[in-house]
Amino acid sequence: MTEAETEFRPHSAHWGAFSAGWRDGRLVVRPHPGDPDPNLILQNFPEALRHQARIARPMVRRGWLERGPGADDRRGRDDYVAVSWDRALELLAGELARVRDAHGPEGVFGGSYGWSSAGRFHHAQSQVHRFLNMTLGGYVRSVNSYSAGASNVILPHVVGPTEDVSRRNVSWEAVAAHSEVVLAFGGMALKNSMVGGGGISRHIERDAMRTAAARGCEFILVGPLRDDMPADAGAEWLSIIPNTDTALMLALAHTLASGGLHDRGFLDRYTLGWEKFEAYLFGRTDGQPKDAAWAAPITGIAAETITALARRLAGRRSLITVAHSLQRAEHGEQPVWMGLVLAAMLGQIGLPGGGYAYALGALAHTGRRQNAVSPAALPQGRNRVGAYIPVARIADMLLNPGGSYEYNGQTLTYPAPKLVYWAGGNPFHHHQDLNRLRRAFRQVETLVVHEIGWTATARHADIVLPVTMTLEREDIGSSQTDPLMVAMHRIAEPYGEARDDYAIFSDLAARLGKAEAFTEGRSAGDWLRHLYAKTEADLITKGLPAPDFDSFWRKGELLLPQAEDDGGILRAFRDDPDGAPLPTRSGRIEIFCETIAGFGYADCPGHPAWLPPTEAPRGEAPLHLIANQPATRLHSQFDYGGHSSGMKRRGREVMRIHPADAAPRGIADGDVVTLRNTRGACLATASVSEDIRPGVVQLPTGAWYDPEDPAEENPLCVHGNPNVLTRDAGTSRLAQGCTGQITTVEVTRFTGNLPPIRAFVPPDLAAAE
Ligand SMILES: Nc1nc2c(c(=O)[nH]1)N[C@H]1C(S)=C(S)[C@@H](COP(=O)(O)OP(=O)(O)OC[C@H]3O[C@@H](n4cnc5c(=O)[nH]c(N)nc54)[C@H](O)[C@@H]3O)O[C@H]1N2
Ligand SMILES: Nc1nc2c(c(=O)[nH]1)N[C@H]1C(S)=C(S)[C@@H](COP(=O)(O)OP(=O)(O)OC[C@H]3O[C@@H](n4cnc5c(=O)[nH]c(N)nc54)[C@H](O)[C@@H]3O)O[C@H]1N2
Numbered sequence: 001m002t003e004a005e006t007e008f009r010p011h012s013a014h015w016g017a018f019s020a021g022w023r024d025g026r027l028v029v030r031p032h033p034g035d036p037d038p039n040l041i042l043q044n045f046p047e048a049l050r051h052q053a054r055i056a057r058p059m060v061r062r063g064w065l066e067r068g069p070g071a072d073d074r075r076g077r078d079d080y081v082a083v084s085w086d087r088a089l090e091l092l093a094g095e096l097a098r099v100r101d102a103h104g105p106e107g108v109f110g111g112s113y114g115w116s117s118a119g120r121f122h123h124a125q126s127q128v129h130r131f132l133n134m135t136l137g138g139y140v141r142s143v144n145s146y147s148a149g150a151s152n153v154i155l156p157h158v159v160g161p162t163e164d165v166s167r168r169n170v171s172w173e174a175v176a177a178h179s180e181v182v183l184a185f186g187g188m189a190l191k192n193s194m195v196g197g198g199g200i201s202r203h204i205e206r207d208a209m210r211t212a213a214a215r216g217c218e219f220i221l222v223g224p225l226r227d228d229m230p231a232d233a234g235a236e237w238l239s240i241i242p243n244t245d246t247a248l249m250l251a252l253a254h255t256l257a258s259g260g261l262h263d264r265g266f267l268d269r270y271t272l273g274w275e276k277f278e279a280y281l282f283g284r285t286d287g288q289p290k291d292a293a294w295a296a297p298i299t300g301i302a303a304e305t306i307t308a309l310a311r312r313l314a315g316r317r318s319l320i321t322v323a324h325s326l327q328r329a330e331h332g333e334q335p336v337w338m339g340l341v342l343a344a345m346l347g348q349i350g351l352p353g354g355g356y357a358y359a360l361g362a363l364a365h366t367g368r369r370q371n372a373v374s375p376a377a378l379p380q381g382r383n384r385v386g387a388y389i390p391v392a393r394i395a396d397m398l399l400n401p402g403g404s405y406e407y408n409g410q411t412l413t414y415p416a417p418k419l420v421y422w423a424g425g426n427p428f429h430h431h432q433d434l435n436r437l438r439r440a441f442r443q444v445e446t447l448v449v450h451e452i453g454w455t456a457t458a459r460h461a462d463i464v465l466p467v468t469m470t471l472e473r474e475d476i477g478s479s480q481t482d483p484l485m486v487a488m489h490r491i492a493e494p495y496g497e498a499r500d501d502y503a504i505f506s507d508l509a510a511r512l513g514k515a516e517a518f519t520e521g522r523s524a525g526d527w528l529r530h531l532y533a534k535t536e537a538d539l540i541t542k543g544l545p546a547p548d549f550d551s552f553w554r555k556g557e558l559l560l561p562q563a564e565d566d567g568g569i570l571r572a573f574r575d576d577p578d579g580a581p582l583p584t585r586s587g588r589i590e591i592f593c594e595t596i597a598g599f600g601y602a603d604c605p606g607h608p609a610w611l612p613p614t615e616a617p618r619g620e621a622p623l624h625l626i627a628n629q630p631a632t633r634l635h636s637q638f639d640y641g642g643h644s645s646g647m648k649r650r651g652r653e654v655m656r657i658h659p660a661d662a663a664p665r666g667i668a669d670g671d672v673v674t675l676r677n678t679r680g681a682c683l684a685t686a687s688v689s690e691d692i693r694p695g696v697v698q699l700p701t702g703a704w705y706d707p708e709d710p711a712e713e714n715p716l717c718v719h720g721n722p723n724v725l726t727r728d729a730g731t732s733r734l735a736q737g738c739t740g741q742i743t744t745v746e747v748t749r750f751t752g753n754l755p756p757i758r759a760f761v762p763p764d765l766a767a768a769e
């Protein structure tokens with residue numbers, strides 16, 4: 001397929017629908033013609049497809065092969081032995097059977113968090129879950145996400161499920177038509193809404209903001225970076241000290257309440273616990289009124305600016321949005337809850353384009369209509385193991401098996417899995433304090449990884465199985481919030497000996513005597529037809545045109561019907577609070593929450609509160625570091641692709657710093673710098689910019705972890721992965737969510753010989769067995 005010119009065939013990725021074909025031996029990727037604002041991340045594909053960073057053959061870590069399963073501090077610096085598929089699968093099936101027989105399915109951690117690829121059948125996380133359920137009877141799982149770990153727990157207590165407050169809530173259509181003022185905490189950067197899990201055919205956010213702004217809607221960005229809102233929104237920038245938004249929100253609330261500008265009628269009818277919160281707000285409980293003068297030094301925003309802003313919000317169709325990023329930090333529950341309380345005080349919740357929208361614009365899933373038919377999804381079977389961890393407690397679990405911790409009102413015990421199985425995620429991308437994660441992964445008996453490329457996670461694994469990437473297989477792309485279902489045609493042959501996750505699991509299931517249970521007798525092609533049949537049947541039931549699978553495949557796409565924009569549960573609640581109560585304990589918005597208060601957590605009390613962070617910039621780490629989502633790729637995926645590597649400088653990830661912080665440190669634009677704190681250090685290339693708040697530096701996530709000397713305890717990452725610096729601690733005892741977004745560091749100019757970047761060079765390969 002690679003040699004000749006081929007026709008362009010349809011395909012889809014989390015970053016957009018597209019077609020691809022070969023021209024002069026090169027892969028050419030064209031965004032879907034219907035996409036008004038295509039995503040450049042698609043251009044990582046051509047170079048990534050045959051890059052040397054890909055894994056060509058099954059590999060086994062030498063130490064594991066020679067000494068068998070067990071804790072081993074050579075993980076991450078050992079060499080690998082290439083083996084045949086037959087040998088790799090025999091070793092792995094034997095090891096799975098050993099662990100199952102000795103420990104039961106509780107012996108396997110199969111959480112396997114990660115974004116995988118857009119196709120709904122070859123979705124690696126669904127595949128590994130189904131495999132473990134069907135062959136072992138289950139696995140230790142993880143709950144919640146790195147995206148919204150704090151929100152996933154707090155929102156259901158105080159208003160409703162995260163999805164109902166983010167995806168099925170205020171729509172972009174309503175913002176364009178109705179909002180008068182949008183106060184966006186953490187912004188709504190287009191780089192983020194360019195991405196949608198399962199695929200996205202139309203990027204509409206830029207147009208929606210442009211239309212609203214042209215109508216006179218005012219956008220106000222609260223955040224440390226100017227470009228968290230697109231120029232199209234014409235936003236005013238309120239530069240805030242990171243992790244202090246709750247204080248600003250409280251001061252806005254104080255100004256509203258003391259001026260009688262809050263909507264008492266709304267609070268009485270739709271909320272619970274205002275009086276208790278008001279007592280805190282006015283300082284009757286702790287002697288400290290949360291007024292603008294109090295918030296000014298905490299937030300770095302002048303008191304007059306705060307009071308003027310509060311007055312601009314009152315009496316208008318105001319929308320408060322709170323980005324995921326704010327809650328990916330210590331006490332991350334608070335800004336999410338307080339944003340809701342502020343919106344309740346303004347009384348616009350449930351009205352078109354008004355109220356509260358959690359994470360609007362964080363992904364291409366929010367602010368859109370829902371499909372009226374269900375998307376394709378691989379059934380995962382039943383997990384008989386009850387044990388779980390909140391997803392970001394992985395290193396804690398591995399380092400303290402049997403230890404106890406608190407979570408959402410319960411005291412839980414960390415499970416003690418022996419074998420960790422990862423397919424479709426990259427913990428060396430997503431987890432915090434990577435030096436601690438390295439120590440954690442050294443404890444397990446066996447680490448199995450299915451990967452496309454030699455990520456740091458693969459380099460720590462005992463058994464590494466090379467998998468196809470999306471372009472090398474057929475699949476169906478679909479998401480609940482995008483109407484275009486895409487027939488993802490194969491564009492290229494598999495790389496080296498790479499196989500599909502499904503083929504690997506099918507063979508393993510056969511070796512474990514569970515072939516029929518796992519495959520149900522279907523080939524991958526049969527499964528695509530089987531999954532599609534559900535959509536077809538749904539369409540027929542609704543009396544809509546329902547092309548058969550072959551017509552869908554030939555056409556390459558199918559436009560699905562979508563439901564009306566009905567404003568979701570918040571609109572229904574506003575219209576009829578008794579008939580359509582919220583799914584909270586009281587049926588109302590809980591400003592004071594008895595359930596949470598009953599847990600007695602000092603780090604998450606019964607109403608939103610300002611809780612100063614444990615780690616503030618001072619001493620040896622005087623700067624805030626924002627480790628946000630990268631603009632040039634999705635997380636760590638295809639970091640070696642053309643667009644991602646083309647935007648690096650001197651081969652390293654780019655760190656932004658304000659001139660006022662660069663000058664005293666002797667740092668000039670383009671200098672290589674070291675970022676350091678007590679947990680670790682990494683290199684990056686400095687970009688000196690006025691678009692960042694003084695006192696804050698920014699280094700996005702996603703540069704592949706590249707330790708200079710992996711034998712050291714805390715090696716320098718020479719490439720710029722900020723997770724060597726971040727803190728591995730939960731948001732609070734309530735949610736135990738990820739806190740990777742914000743940390744503190746010192747930055748110095750790097751002098752000396754620049755170490756080479758080896759992240760994309762495969763590890764030293766020993767001779768084949
Ligand atoms: N410091 C800090 N850390 C963060 C964040 C932050 O804001 N700050 N954000 C967090 C967030 S929100 C998230 S969601 C996580 C994301 O963390 P991850 O989802 O783990 O990151 P990805 O890089 O998308 O990892 C997906 C992996 O799956 C592999 N893959 C893709 N397709 C397939 C396939 O078909 N089969 C197999 N077997 N593998 C495949 C890719 O090669 C890649 O290595 O990171 C979190 N980490
Ligand atoms: N291009 C691209 N898009 C993505 C992703 C990706 O990897 N690449 N990942 C996707 C995923 S999985 C998710 S969950 C979403 C994540 O969505 P978010 O978590 O919202 O995205 P981030 O870019 O991490 O953060 C948004 C902005 O919040 C600001 N911010 C950080 N801390 C604070 C604070 O304390 N206060 C205020 N007011 N602002 C703050 C930062 O300046 C940052 O740029 O993004 C999705 N979109």
Ligand SMILES: [Mo]
Nearest residue numbers: 145146147148
């Ligand atoms: Mo995420």
